[in-house]
Amino acid sequence: MKRIRYHHGDLRATLMDACLRLIENEGLAAVSLRRVAREAGVSSGAPYHHFADRAALLSALSIDGFQQLATYMITARAASPDPLTALTELGDAYVRFSREHPAQFRLMFRPELSQPEKHPAANAAGDAAFNVLVDTVADGVAAGALPADRADTLAVAWWGLAHGLASLWLDGHLEKRSEQMGTHAPELVDTIMRMFTTLIPPDPSTA
Incomplete structure (x- = not known):
């Protein structure tokens, strides 16, 4: 998967935008930190730098x-x-x-x-x-x-x-x-x- 580029410090906003896209396309039930990371094109552990769950x-x-x-x-x-x-x-x-x-x-x-x-x-x-x-x-x-x-x-x-x-x-x-x-x-x-x-x-x- 092609990773989405983001500037240092923008990871939080990138993950939030990715989560909204996921909700709009597949609904709230599809949201997990792993799925959001995939949507954002970042590693599966990246969301935990900003969100506990x-x-x-x-x-x-x-x-x-x-x-x-x-x-x-x-x-x-x-x-x-x-x-x-x-x-x-x-x-x-x-x-x-x-x-x-x-x-x-x-x-x-x-x-x-x-x-x-x-x-x-x-x-x-x-x-x-x-x-x-x-x-x-x-x-x-x-x-x-x-x-x-x-x-x-x-x-x-x-x-x-x-x-x-x-x-x-x-x-x-x-x-x-x-x-x-x-x-x-x-x-x-x-x-x-x-x-x-x-x-x-x-x-x-x-x-």
């Missing part, structure tokens, strides 16, 4: 995924003119991330594989991504556009909506339903996220 590798991919997701959301929030628009844009960013990184997205929400209880950094990365949403909701509360007593509930509701749309799209259901409705999946996602923000009552204390 399969779960450690999958945890690293989960952490990287949540960090990328947070970046998508932070960028969307920064480009939005107000908190309610930001919530819509965050939803679009969440779904877009899932579309651009489907294998990684699925892995991020499979704790039995990455074993976050043994790798707490995975939980921390997930919390950091979620906190981008929490901070955006807090902006809405501060602006009087969202009720303070429902802030936590709204954050979870938004997450459930965005994650559900992302999962439906990855499974092929959203595109099918969009066609039946005479629209396209990206437009449907945007419409639903905007509809969500219009249904939220403002903070009554500011009325």
Whole structure:
């Protein structure tokens, strides 16, 4: 097998990329450190320089995924003119991330594989991504556009909506339903996220 060349210090990234390719092509069940090494074109012992076992590798991919997701959301929030628009844009960013990184997205929400209880950094990365949403909701509360007593509930509701749309799209259901409705999946996602923000009552204390 032709070995993939990588610069010194890039072995970890090379192995992570190889693992994602393996997941995309053959599924999570195909992942082992030996198979990842073969996919990367390195020796069978090379992965152990960076990952103690399969779960450690999958945890690293989960952490990287949540960090990328947070970046998508932070960028969307920064480009939005107000908190309610930001919530819509965050939803679009969440779904877009899932579309651009489907294998990684699925892995991020499979704790039995990455074993976050043994790798707490995975939980921390997930919390950091979620906190981008929490901070955006807090902006809405501060602006009087969202009720303070429902802030936590709204954050979870938004997450459930965005994650559900992302999962439906990855499974092929959203595109099918969009066609039946005479629209396209990206437009449907945007419409639903905007509809969500219009249904939220403002903070009554500011009325």
